[in-house]
Amino acid sequence: MSLRVLRYLCVCIFIAGVPAMIISSIRGNNEGYVVSFGLITAIAAIILITAAATTKNPRIDVFTDVLAEKIELRVNELITQGANEDTARQLVRQTIDLVRGSE
Numbered sequence: 001m002s003l004r005v006l007r008y009l010c011v012c013i014f015i016a017g018v019p020a021m022i023i024s025s026i027r028g029n030n031e032g033y034v035v036s037f038g039l040i041t042a043i044a045a046i047i048l049i050t051a052a053a054t055t056k057n058p059r060i061d062v063f064t065d066v067l068a069e070k071i072e073l074r075v076n077e078l079i080t081q082g083a084n085e086d087t088a089r090q091l092v093r094q095t096i097d098l099v100r101g102s103e
Contacts, residue, residue, distance in 0.1 A: 003051060010048040017041030 017037050024033035075092060079085050 003055060006051055007048060010044040010051070013044040014041055014048065017044065 017040055020037040021034050021041065024030060024037060071092060075085075075088050078088050
């Protein structure tokens, strides 16, 4: 089951669970139904929170900018030590391509 389907299913259960608790409370006043719908709704909410917390989130642009500045400083340091600038920048580009999975 994909993450998208799991999230959609949990949201649907959560949205349907609240009216189910209200209706079962008003209609039959049976505590068993109310508690059952409440537990199902709570489990759906916990699964939804867990799925959101454990999935991979993209990096914030600020951290990417800081990393880019560090790399630029390192390239400038290599150039001042005598490395060829074109070769150093080409190495950085090839490393980025390798990480992204392109050729």
